[in-house]
Amino acid sequence: MKNPELKAWCDYPHVDVPHAESGPLAGLTLAVKDIYQVAGYPNGWGQPTRLAEAEPDTETQSCVQKMLDAGTEIAGKSQCEELCFSLTGINKHYGSPVNGAAPDRITGGSSSGSVSLISNGIVDIATGSDTGGSVRAPASYCGLIGLRATHGRIPLDRTMELAASFDCFGWFAKDAETYAAVGDVLLEDDADATPLRRLIGCPDLDALLLGDDDYIAYVKGAEKIENHFNDEREFDPLPFDITEAYWAFRKCQAYDSWQSLGGWITSRKPDLGPGIKDRFEFGSQVTKEEFEKETGVRLDIRQKLEDWLGNDGLLVLPTVPSCAPLKSEPDEALQAFREQALMLLCLSGLSGLPQITLPLAEVYGAPLGVSLIGPRNSDKRLIEIARSMLG
Secondary structure, eight states: OOSGGGOOBOOOOOOOOOOOSSSTTTTOEEEEETTBOOTTSOOOTTOHHHHHHOOOOSSOOHHHHHHHHTTOEEEEEEOOOGGGOOSSOOBTTTBOOOOTTOTTBOOOSSSHHHHHHHHTTSOSEEEEEOSSSTTHHHHHHHTOOEEEOOTTSSOOTTBOOSOTTTOOEEEEESSHHHHHHHHHHHOOOOSOOOOOOEEEEOHHHHTTSSSHHHHHHHHHHHHHHHHHHTOOOEEOOOSSOHHHHHHHHHHHHHHHHHHHHHHHHHHHOOOOOHHHHHHHHHHHHOOHHHHHHHHHHHHHHHHHHHHHHTTTEEEEEESSSSSOOBTTSOHHHHHHHHHHHHHHHHHHHHHOOOEEEEEEEEETTEEEEEEEEOSTTOHHHHHHHHHHHHO
């Protein structure tokens, strides 16, 4: 296995996957998160029981194929957390990949192998996925750009399904220009070209930062956005209760996840890590009535967010409550951090609106992302903001 010290690659024999010799991504290397099918490789989902039954795939996921057709070359498949149901980057079976920006801290997950390979400079592009925050949180922890696209805008064929109404395709890249080049391959132009210039801040969300040092670091990052737009944020209260939003997310995602993978878990009885096992057990206990009730809350939050942003607004918020937790933190502390992070991360997931995190701040010597949530289908404009600020 290449770079075994990083614990970021799946230990699969290399397969020469055909790719175009020219194109906008020619000469760039790609790692593919181990939930996306690639012809010739198994699809292990970060779980040994699944890997034992996985035959090499005969077809390639369509977004991965688009990148191959644009000239990129697959270097291998990247490790992920078990069944993608975690945000830490610690896999009970395969270890914890190394955060290239802060080696004593976690990478975040579930796209842990991908973000490790990018942050350590091993590949140029790596695919991720974002159900609860698995592109945005790792990108923040490792000092990278990370987009959670408008839900449904990028296809998810030939992909392990975790929670269909939340799952999103994502990617990491070595720099802003490469990130934008991948966006050009995967996304058509936004249907609405309205400039996004109305900056919105929210004290209720800023209050979810862990402490004064985090707040000071975040404010400095947010000021970079204000300077870029030559405009100040307007500050508004959150138009719904954040605790209600958190529980709507938790219950809807857990219910969806049990519908997707509960049958497989029940029949195969895989050895799941403690947090993973607990989350699926929680999902198995969410009733259809609870799910429908929380879906109503979800739809209300979606409408309020869309009304708040209009067609030109950008909500500026911390991506996560602080920099990446230390690897030495006990499980209880990591779980508490996860719950706090989900209060920030759940807004894009509940609404389906796009969110991009930018590496604009630093605290305790480690990266801290600053995020922008934009109107539905403003993905290309969000990427252009990242490119113009960071390219």
